[in-house]
Amino acid sequence: MIQIKDLTKQYGAVRAIDNLNMTVEPGSIFGFLGPNGSGKTTTLRILTGLAKPTAGSAHVAGVNVSQDAHNLPAHIGYLPEEPTFYSCMTPRESLEYIGRLHGLPSSERIARIKELLMLVGLTEAGKRRIGGFSRGMRQRLGLATALVHRPQVLLLDEPVSALDPAGRKAVLELIEQLSGQCTILMSTHILADVERVCNVVGIISRGRIIVQSPREELLNSYVQPIFELDSADIPAIQRLAELLKKQTWIASVNIEGQTARIAVNNVAQARAELLAAAMAQHIVLRRYEEMRPSLEDVFLKLVETGSVQ
Amino acid sequence: MNFLHVFYKEMTEQWRTYRLLIVVAVMVVFGLASPLLAKLTPELLKSIPDLPPGLADAIPVPTLSDAVAQYVKNMSQFGILLALLVSMGSVAQERERGTAAIMLTHPVSRLNFILSKFFALAVTFTISLGMAALGCWYYTLLLFKAMPWGAFLALNGLMLLVFLVYVAVSVLCSTLANSQGVAAGLAFGALVVIAGVSSLPRIGEYFPGQLFGWGAALLLGGANTAWPAFWVSIGLIIIALWGAWQVLNRQEL
Numbered sequence: 001m002i003q004i005k006d007l008t009k010q011y012g013a014v015r016a017i018d019n020l021n022m023t024v025e026p027g028s029i030f031g032f033l034g035p036n037g038s039g040k041t042t043t044l045r046i047l048t049g050l051a052k053p054t055a056g057s058a059h060v061a062g063v064n065v066s067q068d069a070h071n072l073p074a075h076i077g078y079l080p081e082e083p084t085f086y087s088c089m090t091p092r093e094s095l096e097y098i099g100r101l102h103g104l105p106s107s108e109r110i111a112r113i114k115e116l117l118m119l120v121g122l123t124e125a126g127k128r129r130i131g132g133f134s135r136g137m138r139q140r141l142g143l144a145t146a147l148v149h150r151p152q153v154l155l156l157d158e159p160v161s162a163l164d165p166a167g168r169k170a171v172l173e174l175i176e177q178l179s180g181q182c183t184i185l186m187s188t189h190i191l192a193d194v195e196r197v198c199n200v201v202g203i204i205s206r207g208r209i210i211v212q213s214p215r216e217e218l219l220n221s222y223v224q225p226i227f228e229l230d231s232a233d234i235p236a237i238q239r240l241a242e243l244l245k246k247q248t249w250i251a252s253v254n255i256e257g258q259t260a261r262i263a264v265n266n267v268a269q270a271r272a273e274l275l276a277a278a279m280a281q282h283i284v285l286r287r288y289e290e291m292r293p294s295l296e297d298v299f300l301k302l303v304e305t306g307s308v309q
Numbered sequence: 310m311n312f313l314h315v316f317y318k319e320m321t322e323q324w325r326t327y328r329l330l331i332v333v334a335v336m337v338v339f340g341l342a343s344p345l346l347a348k349l350t351p352e353l354l355k356s357i358p359d360l361p362p363g364l365a366d367a368i369p370v371p372t373l374s375d376a377v378a379q380y381v382k383n384m385s386q387f388g389i390l391l392a393l394l395v396s397m398g399s400v401a402q403e404r405e406r407g408t409a410a411i412m413l414t415h416p417v418s419r420l421n422f423i424l425s426k427f428f429a430l431a432v433t434f435t436i437s438l439g440m441a442a443l444g445c446w447y448y449t450l451l452l453f454k455a456m457p458w459g460a461f462l463a464l465n466g467l468m469l470l471v472f473l474v475y476v477a478v479s480v481l482c483s484t485l486a487n488s489q490g491v492a493a494g495l496a497f498g499a500l501v502v503i504a505g506v507s508s509l510p511r512i513g514e515y516f517p518g519q520l521f522g523w524g525a526a527l528l529l530g531g532a533n534t535a536w537p538a539f540w541v542s543i544g545l546i547i548i549a550l551w552g553a554w555q556v557l558n559r560q561e562l
Contacts, residue, residue: 045562080411
């Protein structure tokens with residue numbers, strides 16, 4: 001649904017995007033992850049036709065974004081990071097205007113506006129001027145305007161960054177509901193959101209995709225298993241750490257306060273021997289846990305090393 | 310078809326942000342004040358105490374041509390100023406706020422984006438000048454005598470054309486600028502350049518300012534025409550709008 005090939009964007013001496021290659025399959029929710037300034041927003045702006053690439057090509061729903069940008073609006077819905085609207089209009093009028101631009105018939109338009117206002121929780125504020133809206137309300141309205149014409153591709157730039165926890169939960173659930181109805185490319189730096197809703201993850205750093213993979217595959221491939229031990233007996237924990245560092249199945253041991261964080265090379269061996277080693281040191285444990293690998297660990301590891309897959 | 314939707318949105322904005330009302334109010338005030346000032350200024354001068362003997366008699370009796378001259382003078386100054394002030398933020402403001410980026414990801418062509426702004430402003434100035442002209446005509450009738458409708462209409466039509474030149478140039482400046490402040494600077498710069506070139510002998514005959522004189526002559530019976538300035542004005546509007554479209558086409562939002 002989205003194909004990006006050797007895409008480059010140069011601003012003077014700065015290369016915002018550097019030979020980016022990426023594919024987003026139809027129906028997927030693609031989490032576009034990267035630190036600030038890594039090129040996420042620039043990529044999205046190129047995909048919407050608002051910016052032009054210096055080199056390379058990008059296709060969205062079969063439309064070449066450089067050559068046929070005028071054909072893009074029918075296929076895409078775009079939510080920028082800080083959506084703004086005509087402050088003298090109401091949400092209902094804004095959606096009505098967008099619906100008319102997309103040529104929705106009157107009856108369909110009315111039903112769609114009602115449905116969308118309910119979906120983003122703005123039914124009560126539907127007749128209020130947008131000028132007095134909070135950033136969170138504008139972001140929800142932005143999502144509604146991006147969805148008016150049922151686009152094939154939804155491009156979301158930090159869609160929940162301005163929302164409170166309840167708003168964030170609601171919008172993420174909404175994005176989950178859209179799974180299968182349209183293809184979603186969602187840029188964010190909030191890893192928990194990606195872990196929650198995205199089924200494919202692409203990590204971008206310095207304008208390059210350093211990894212693109214289904215979320216579970218990514219977690220399984222890139223995360224070193226971690227075990228954590230908690231004890232009030234800090235000297236005993238330190239003794240254990242010294243012993244463990246000599247084992248070949250141990251990658252590293254870090255002690256933070258009363259917690260030892262142990263990265264292992266061999267999970268099976270760790271499961272069999274780690275607890276026994278602690279018992280041998282007569283440590284009274286408060287907690288022993290095999291940690292679930294998180295996307296944060298993958299992200300930090302890949303962005304720090306900048307390794308390209 | 311989408312042009313009509315965007316144009317309607319622009320007109321709604323003109324109305325709700327009070328831009329239309331402000332332009333109407335200012336123009337109507339100057340429309341009404343012009344014949345009034347022409348009539349009262351000599352009276353006020355005569356009422357100055359201790360006026361040297363004979364001077365009061367030397368002050369001419371106001372006539373219809375004074376009223377017309379005052380109207381043309383007021384409109385040529387304040388109408389142009391209003392055209393710049395109201396139009397200079399039209400594109401720059403939308404780009405600065407980010408609404409342009411959102412709207413242009415929907416089916417709004419960049420040409421329609423520019424044209425809808427120009428035509429909405431054109432309607433605003435047509436309504437405003439129309440109401441100012443009505444007020445001026447009525448007060449002139451009360452204070453002097455009736456002006457011939459056809460010639461008065463032609464005068465206002467020519468003045469409207471001059472305002473639209475400045476609206477189009479301001480829209481171009483607004484498209485070129487990356488902020489409203491820069492747009493204002495560029496628009497006033499353009500005003501100074503046009504005024505400067507218009508004052509040059511020979512070349513000045515081709516510039517929009519000549520249309521005020523032509524309009525006044527039509528009303529007062531002079532033989533002056535300014536067809537070159539008329540066609541150049543239309544040309545300037547087309548070139549400015551085409552330029553704004555081309556600039557916006559090349560811009561990244």
